Amino acid sequence: DVKVTQSSRYLVKRTGEKVFLECVQDMDHENMFWYRQDPGLGLRLIYFSYDVKMKEKGDIPEGYSVSREKKERFSLILESASTNQTSMYLCASSERAGLLYFGPGTRLLVL
């Protein structure tokens, strides 16, 4: 069975902290994605990666960076967390274009 896991379900951080969100997939997929999900705004793509050490900006990359050192792991980094980054963060992976497998999400609260 396909599996995408995220390191935390809930996270509370303070403004200015550096935050790491981890995502691991066990399907040997080339492509991995980070979205944020906000009520009324839907899902917005932050960054994606189509291979190890490769990354591309999505629609809202400002304030975020990513790391893909191994094929199965894709990390999202908030260099200096701000309150407007309070959100649900969803990781996904895919082998075939358009067919995404999502993780359970990390709900991040920045105080």
Add this chain to the structure above:
Amino acid sequence: AQRVTQPEKLLSVFKGAPVELKCNYSYSGSPELFWYVQYSRQRLQLLLRHISRESIKGFTADLNKGETSFHLKKPFAQEEDSAMYYCALRTGGGNKLTFGTGTQLKVEL
């Protein structure tokens, strides 16, 4: 730039009534459209894709290029259909999807 519009934030229907969740897109090329669904306390998952032309859980969706629409339909709503539905667009042969803002479907008894 590509865009997906879901005009309804919330759609409330009675059990047994027909359901239509609207989705319009803007893209000048050849699009590929998807519907994703998120049930309460579950992760987001694929419901159907237009190229498959299949019915999943009684839902169908037809791509109308003239109206740039991909509405999701079901003739008789069930309580278990209550969920958040997202329409998504893939463009230019790329790997990323552009999602709409979502429609919360509530099926009332």
